[in-house]
Amino acid sequence: ELFVLTYGALVAQLCKDYEKDEDVNACLDKMGYSIGIRLIDDFLARSAVKRCRSYSETADMIAQVAFKMYLGVTPSVSCSSAVGNEFSLILDKNPLVEFVEELPAERASLCYCNLLCGVIRGALEMVHLAAEVTFLQDRLRGDAVTEIGITFLRKPEDRKHKRNK
Numbered sequence: 001e002l003f004v005l006t007y008g009a010l011v012a013q014l015c016k017d018y019e020k021d022e023d024v025n026a027c028l029d030k031m032g033y034s035i036g037i038r039l040i041d042d043f044l045a046r047s048a049v050k051r052c053r054s055y056s057e058t059a060d061m062i063a064q065v066a067f068k069m070y071l072g073v074t075p076s077v078s079c080s081s082a083v084g085n086e087f088s089l090i091l092d093k094n095p096l097v098e099f100v101e102e103l104p105a106e107r108a109s110l111c112y113c114n115l116l117c118g119v120i121r122g123a124l125e126m127v128h129l130a131a132e133v134t135f136l137q138d139r140l141r142g143d144a145v146t147e148i149g150i151t152f153l154r155k156p157e158d159r160k161h162k163r164n165k
Contacts, residue, residue: 037125049065059089094113100140102140108141124150131151
């Protein structure tokens with residue numbers, strides 16, 4: 001609850017500091033990215049998860065373990081591409097917006113929870129998975145659900161280490 005209240009104050013301050021929603025969104029993403037590159041160490045140490053073998057396993061790990069561990073919610077995961085590199089995390093409940101009723105009309109393009117996109121992107125990058133992470137739908141904007149899209153940008157590589165003889 002303290003984080004949720006503090007987060008609301010952070011976004012409010014950024015809205016005062018920046019006139020354009022795009023600048024606020026970029027700042028939240030950058031802050032989230034910085035958190036994500038540091039948070040991955042804590043996640044790996046506390047969760048004791050094994051290496052994921054596919055993008056599907058990675059998306060499930062983010063939803064079922066990471067979101068549950070840090071936000072107390074478990075989004076559903078859906079694959080949105082035949083190639084298998086695009087996934088959506090659909091949140092029925094978003095704890096970051098618990099005390100937010102709606103966005104002001106003048107902030108229609110604000111992505112209030114963009115910090116989450118940066119966190120996911122930063123954490124994935126630290127485990128050598130480049131990804132584009134964006135909000136596809138947001139209840140604060142009047143959408144039916146909150147949906148975060150994750151697109152993995154390159155094929156996973158089998159990194160088998162060869163022993164020198």
